[in-house]
Amino acid sequence: MSKQLWRNNLINITPYVAGEQPKGDNIIKLNANENAYPPSPKVRQILDSYKPEDMRRYPSADALPLREAIAQRNGLSIDNVFVSNGSDDVLATAFRAFFNSERPIVYPDITYSFYPVWCELLKIPNRTVPVKDDFHIDAQSLYGEGNGGVVFANPNAPTSLGESREFVKDVLEHNKDCIVIADQTYVDFADKGIDCLDLINEYDNLIVTHTFSKSRSMAGMRLGVAFGSAELIGYMLAVKDSYNSYPVNRLSIETGVASVQDEEYFQSTLKKIVATRENVSAQMKQLGFEVLKSQTNFLFVTHPQFAAKAIFEYLREKGIYIRYFNKPRIDNYLRITIGTDEEMSQMIEQIKAFMNK
């Protein structure tokens, strides 16, 4: 290929080559923390009654009907709720709105892998702090008058561990001069006492994020949420309105509303997943695994005798996809999404087969 000058202006990035996506009827997919169960049956009713002629109109610019339903469900005002195209989009919008100082924003070394990516995209100085040896986040490591912002996932991924509401309060008390983002992607699967959503009424520098991709079984529809003071949410709406107009499509809004309004189904699904999680956790401990105390819809495990990578590869050969991270500190751990009881039994059987080889 001739070296044309316009190539000098291309972004400095490796062109994308699509990864292998597992397909087929016999696959068990436990590698993306997707929900084991379908969304609320009310979603089907929305599709049945939806008039395609409405598609010709742009959606509500600020996803009003969905923000209204979410506010109502959580006893908040619509001014406290921001909605966008998946929680990645929500978090990127928050980074753009709130992290504009010369000071570094701070986040744990083991956490969601997109935080450093948005820092790079938006040229935000940043600094990681190590999680403790037991993988819990060290609140004191997030203290600091020099912080340009703080972001952490709680419960955290891929560790599956949760920190208490008091932990979040502690971090807030020591970060009065910057915005703190608590990414609560997995909080619906957690014990009581972890959710810190109510703290937005007490701390006007707190943003709490959520997603429809995990507990609401709607990863395919791309819906994420941020909660915060009316002032902070106003800035997020301004960023969205200025840089990325009309982001949430009509059917995601409508089906999202249906999901939020079906609390009973939501709770019953959560209960099933938590029960399976506790059951699988106990079985894996019996097999000698160290299983971190999960507050999520996945387990983070390691085994003193068997290499994580070998287990991962063995299961993949058997059509069972779990997640292995070749990264410092966690390269002998596995992240396993909680599927149905049937899927988990098959996985346990294959792990037993591997161990008895």
Added chain:
Amino acid sequence: MSKQLWRNNLINITPYVAGEQPKGDNIIKLNANENAYPPSPKVRQILDSYKPEDMRRYPSADALPLREAIAQRNGLSIDNVFVSNGSDDVLATAFRAFFNSERPIVYPDITYSFYPVWCELLKIPNRTVPVKDDFHIDAQSLYGEGNGGVVFANPNAPTSLGESREFVKDVLEHNKDCIVIADQTYVDFADKGIDCLDLINEYDNLIVTHTFSKSRSMAGMRLGVAFGSAELIGYMLAVKDSYNSYPVNRLSIETGVASVQDEEYFQSTLKKIVATRENVSAQMKQLGFEVLKSQTNFLFVTHPQFAAKAIFEYLREKGIYIRYFNKPRIDNYLRITIGTDEEMSQMIEQIKAFMNK
């Protein structure tokens, strides 16, 4: 409100206050260039047969089924097609991928208002060049060895004017050292000889963008497209994959495929809109309006005796919403979306009433 230090780090932007959205059964909405007709009836079939349980899975990361359908429809390879969450998202991704030099990118002074916004967001130096007195784009003004990139809408908005395929070729011949983006949002409504999509086979520094929001009646589903050489599309996929994972939701992909595969319905809708446009254009000329030669689904008009702003306000009082821009050079013009024949008759009647006051 007390001046807390974290406020220093907020983005420098005016918090958003939602604008008045026209609502009600008697409203005629001709202000967003939405399509007058519903999308393909095949979209209804997709909703009928869609299994909500599929929503629990993340979508195809690179919108594969839709890229395939679009490639096939246009006689291209899937490697030439990029799809994302509305053409705003497509254009922002292209800006991020291709405009990374210290040299300014160049675009006409009267054009789509988001180009300068993304330049600001991504800190891209930029420079506008005036369109000619007749509002056509001056090809020579886009020439230049110093360009960091070129972007123009063709047909252009809000002018409604189209430039020929030869114009695009001319611009390309004089911009061999940077990426040229031809934003073809409205091209499906244009005469033959304007579409330059085939030039991507000849110029590997050309990106052509499209949208489902206008000609395909799917503004509500947020789908935009870019075409280009496999090399350029590879960079756009890399940017999307790196900064904004999983952007197009499952139902937009599926309904988009249905639309692309219904060529007959698509052509019949275009034909109706173009016929209405020509008819309304003739009627408005009879009323003394100067009507620019539209290659789009809207008209750009001015009247020598009546102030555009006064007409705009009169129609709004009557529940007919068109667009008025209080901007240099075009502040005595109106942009009027082509609705149904019935809607346009009502608008013409009200304009007559205004003129006879």
